């Protein structure tokens with residue numbers, strides 16, 4: 001066993017799991033994993049909240065100890081539930097679990113991507129027990145979005161959370177925003193039904209912070225928030241051990257006061273954070289280089305983007321392909337920008353393939369796009385914010401904010417798609433003059449002003465792209481004018497965009513044919 005693998009053993013990781021980790025090229029642990037894995041493995045009775053930078057390995061920090069906890073189970077019951085905000089993340093987290101439970105008889109399933117009735121058959125089955133028919137779980141670990149989970153709690157006979165021991169809420173700050181919390185109430189009622197916590201009769205459960213003790217452990221700070229579950233029903237006090245459901249909340253932008261999440265009735269919550277409370281508010285990957293460029297008008301924005309691409313995609317050496325994600329502010333902007341880039345080819349030797357990635361596409365279309373992006377067929381993914389949370393694509397070199405994100409949380413998660421797992425990465429934010437004040441204020445509020453670098457590009461820098469850009473705008477006008485005669489105005493944005501994407505791609509293909517013939521004719525003359 002190599003010394004590194006030996007170090008995995010020092011963190012209580014069992015040989016069978018070390019081998020599975022080795023098979024996915026993991027032989028040592030990241031900072032947050034070195035604290036969380038042994039803590040979850042050895043400690044009971046504490047719920048935990050983890051705030052660590054994007055790409056710091058939070059998924060494995062809970063997946064490793066939890067699978068070890070249940071691997072020797074005798075009866076298969078749903079013991080681990082992971083809730084994430086998007087279907088793309090469901091499939092990513094399920095793959096991580098699947099890779100580390102190899103050669104065991106543990107079963108992990110995912111919800112929200114296949115037809116509902118198919119999922120029902122994968123979750124539970126009916127069997128005869130004497131003259132009774134009984135239901136049994138077919139899964140040990142489940143990964144789901146909130147909505148589909150609630151559907152199964154309400155509609156799938158035999159599906160129950162009563163034996164659940166571990167509830168993981170990833171991207172917790174987003175999932176636990178007030179507007180989302182109805183799913184949480186249903187989940188907690190279902191999970192607590194067997195955890196001696198009859199929520200219905202204890203609806204006056206509350207939490208009261210006694211005090212907060214802080215201790216340093218290596219690079220991690222641990223806040224012990226001494227919270228007492230208050231149940232004002234006379235003579236009915238819940239001890240910590242009564243609640244067998246351990247809750248684990250994670251995010252790169254986790255709230256500092258987890259007891260705000262009272263619905264979860266956190267027990268003796270411990271708050272693990274990699275940034276010292278007195279230090280900066282949002283800890284970013286240390287290998288991330290952040291820049292911003294001021295665009296004097298919105299028309300200049302595409303030219304700034306082209307200059308970023310020119311400075312990123314080395315035109316001389318096509319082997320050193322770069323993986324670039326470009327975030328925009330809306331589905332419509334994503335669609336239009338991608339179309340524009342399709343008409344701007346071979347600018348100053350700049351060659352690239354761009355595609356759009358948004359919630360208008362189906363899950364299968366998005367997965368196909370991601371695999372083309374992963375294997376280098378696509379250079380730039382133009383994305384809406386569906387990509388911004390948690391999506392882990394190896395070796396993204398650059399993240400571009402075509403539109404500056406409206407808040408720091410979105411900024412952290414967007415730029416966090418690069419500089420992951422300790423690798424280098426760069427982010428560029430295009431800020432229009434009238435957005436500059438808000439952008440700088442947001443960065444200052446998040447104590448990031450010292451880490452963002454202003455690139456002072458001038459109008460002359462954009463000269464090489466002007467002709468192509470104007471030609472592309474002309475082609476776009478042709479498309480959108482033609483579309484006006486095709487599409488009836490519809491108030492459903494996604495259908496409008498869906499139908500426009502189809503009509504655009506047909507029109508785009510025709511126009512491209514025309515421009516290729518023209519170019520050929522010019523060439524032959």
Ligand SMILES: Nc1ncnc2c1ncn2[C@@H]1O[C@H](COP(=O)(O)OP(=O)(O)OP(=O)(O)O)[C@@H](O)[C@H]1O
Pocket residue numbers: 025026027028029030033052053054055056057058059060251252389390391392394416420421
């Ligand atoms: N110990 C490790 N050694 C090498 N690579 C690792 C290790 N732990 C995780 N990784 C890799 O690091 C990448 C990021 O991991 P993960 O997605 O869990 O980060 P995260 O902290 O959840 O990020 P985000 O906050 O964006 O969701 C993944 O590709 C994962 O395979």
